[in-house]
Amino acid sequence: GAVVSQHPSRVICKSGTSVKIECRSLDFQATTMFWYRQFPKKSLMLMATSNEGSKATYEQGVEKDKFLINHASLTLSTLTVTSAHPEDSSFYICSANPGQENSPLHFGNGTRLTVT
Amino acid sequence: GQNIDQPTEMTATEGAIVQINCTYQTSGFNGLFWYQQHAGEAPTFLSYNVLDGLEEKGRFSSFLSRSKGYSYLLLKELQMKDSASYLCAPMDSNYQLIWGAGTKLIIKP
Numbered sequence: 001g002a003v004v005s006q007h008p009s010r011v012i013c014k015s016g017t018s019v020k021i022e023c024r025s026l027d028f029q030a031t032t033m034f035w036y037r038q039f040p041k042k043s044l045m046l047m048a049t050s051n052e053g054s055k056a057t058y059e060q061g062v063e064k065d066k067f068l069i070n071h072a073s074l075t076l077s078t079l080t081v082t083s084a085h086p087e088d089s090s091f092y093i094c095s096a097n098p099g100q101e102n103s104p105l106h107f108g109n110g111t112r113l114t115v116t
Numbered sequence: 117g118q119n120i121d122q123p124t125e126m127t128a129t130e131g132a133i134v135q136i137n138c139t140y141q142t143s144g145f146n147g148l149f150w151y152q153q154h155a156g157e158a159p160t161f162l163s164y165n166v167l168d169g170l171e172e173k174g175r176f177s178s179f180l181s182r183s184k185g186y187s188y189l190l191l192k193e194l195q196m197k198d199s200a201s202y203l204c205a206p207m208d209s210n211y212q213l214i215w216g217a218g219t220k221l222i223i224k225p
Contacts (some may be wrong), residue, residue, distance in 0.1 A: 006158075008218040043214040044159070044203070055133075093158045104149060105213065
């Protein structure tokens with residue numbers, strides 16, 4: 001079945017540094033990938049839609065310059081958290097749709113980011 | 117606006133049956149998904165309903181009534197490993213999934 005790989009699974013960084021999270025579709029091509037953030041005991045919040053070959057579409061309230069998204073190929077999207085702050089500590093999850101618009105999303109395993 | 121309503125938490129006994137209800141309001145509708153999420157992990161796909169009625173898949177079944185904006189997930193023969201959060205996620209007219217906080221299901225022996 002469709003597999004989405006996300007790396008790293010956990011990362012700890014210091015305030016002010018940047019962290020890059022990778023999301024790969026391993027056995028299918030994904031023109032669109034989604035990036036979510038989830039705080040403990042809260043719902044998944046869509047941050048942005050990553051579009052291959054074009055700019056990402058950000059949800060309201062998500063800072064484009066802080067959460068940089070690059071979707072350079074049909075199998076890879078990256079999210080870079082720039083100048084990280086402790087309040088950016090969260091669980092970040094990517095997902096991709098392997099086929100038709102109403103087929104289920106497949107999720108990466110998520111990245112636990114802790115900013116100290 | 118768009119919103120999802122699910123119970124925050126439910127408790128059931130191993131071997132029993134539990135039904136998790138979900139009501140929703142969305143701008144347009146392109147089906148409804150149920151996902152399972154264990155603590156600290158990403159969600160995994162359970163089921164998809166786009167037409168009214170019951171979809172059965174092993175121990176799990178999902179029901180949809182579009183006119184009522186209502187769905188439920190039915191879990192049979194509960195196992196301890198079924199302890200997780202269950203997320204009801206309808207898809208709106210833009211093919212965006214709308215997420216609620218999910219229902220935390222606790223299974224007791």
